[in-house]
Amino acid sequence: MTDQTAYKRVLLKLSGEALMGDDAFGINHDVLKRFTTELKSVSDTGVQMAIVIGGGNLFRGVASATNGMDRPTADYMGMLATVMNALALADALKQQDMAAVVMSGLPVGPVAETYDRNKALNYLNDGVAVIFGAGTGNPFFTTDTAASLRGLEIDADVVFKATKVNGVYDKDPMKHSDAKRYDTLSYDEVLEKRLAVMDATAIALCRDNNMVLRVLSINEQGSLLRAIRGGDEGTIVK
Numbered sequence: 534m535t536d537q538t539a540y541k542r543v544l545l546k547l548s549g550e551a552l553m554g555d556d557a558f559g560i561n562h563d564v565l566k567r568f569t570t571e572l573k574s575v576s577d578t579g580v581q582m583a584i585v586i587g588g589g590n591l592f593r594g595v596a597s598a599t600n601g602m603d604r605p606t607a608d609y610m611g612m613l614a615t616v617m618n619a620l621a622l623a624d625a626l627k628q629q630d631m632a633a634v635v636m637s638g639l640p641v642g643p644v645a646e647t648y649d650r651n652k653a654l655n656y657l658n659d660g661v662a663v664i665f666g667a668g669t670g671n672p673f674f675t676t677d678t679a680a681s682l683r684g685l686e687i688d689a690d691v692v693f694k695a696t697k698v699n700g701v702y703d704k705d706p707m708k709h710s711d712a713k714r715y716d717t718l719s720y721d722e723v724l725e726k727r728l729a730v731m732d733a734t735a736i737a738l739c740r741d742n743n744m745v746l747r748v749l750s751i752n753e754q755g756s757l758l759r760a761i762r763g764g765d766e767g768t769i770v771k
């Protein structure tokens with residue numbers, strides 16, 4: 534480790550929507566560059582970094598199923614969308630001289646390695662950032678649940694959920710100026726109050742296995758790095 538940090542190994546959940554920036558669809562390359570600069574600054578501390586990336590900027594299975602598509606088919610399409618984002622992120626990280634590899638929960642032949650826990654751990658121990666694509670590899674799940682699952686599998690110290698705002702609020706801070714931010718919450722409070730942190734399956738998996746969640750902003754420059762260095766950033770769910 535090259536720096537004083539609060540964590541040794543972290544898992545970051547980045548939503549697909551975050552990659553859109555202000556665009557209506559797809560990957561905004563300025564946003565991607567900004568994120569990779571943030572991730573590089575974290576990686577430079579010596580922290581081992583795994584990332585689960587969503588696909589909502591390209592395709593969301595539930596939305597298409599609502600329009601009549603077979604749900605598992607729509608979900609497989611959603612998972613493939615996350616693989617596209619994972620490839621874009623890995624490429625952008627490599628352009629910043631950061632070692633990164635994509636592991637897919639669905640076999641995608643020459644496109645990316647298939648998820649293998651032992652190989653993922655070896656990469657992390659060697660300082661390579663591992664980007665998990667295709668979520669859990671199963672329909673009816675989300676990439677939030679994949680973040681909890683992979684975080685537990687790789688024995689991460691914490692799962693960071695990157696959002697547009699710096700933590701969890703009692704109401705939407707974009708719409709209400711008096712919205713109050715929570716410093717800490719219990720898993721059950723999140724579930725009972727139906728707070729928009731992660732879906733219930735993802736929260737329950739963390740609760741049942743004592744995985745600490747930390748919700749912070751990916752848009753606020755340096756927020757992730759400050760949290761990694763032990764700063765009082767965002768909301769902790771434990």
Ligand code: UDP
Nearest residue numbers: 549587588589594608611668669674675676
């Ligand atoms: N998905 C899935 N199983 C998983 C993870 C994702 O079927 O384990 C599909 C699902 O259709 C979802 C889409 O992939 O709508 C994109 O993932 P998600 O909505 O979680 O992305 P995000 O909201 O983080 O951008």
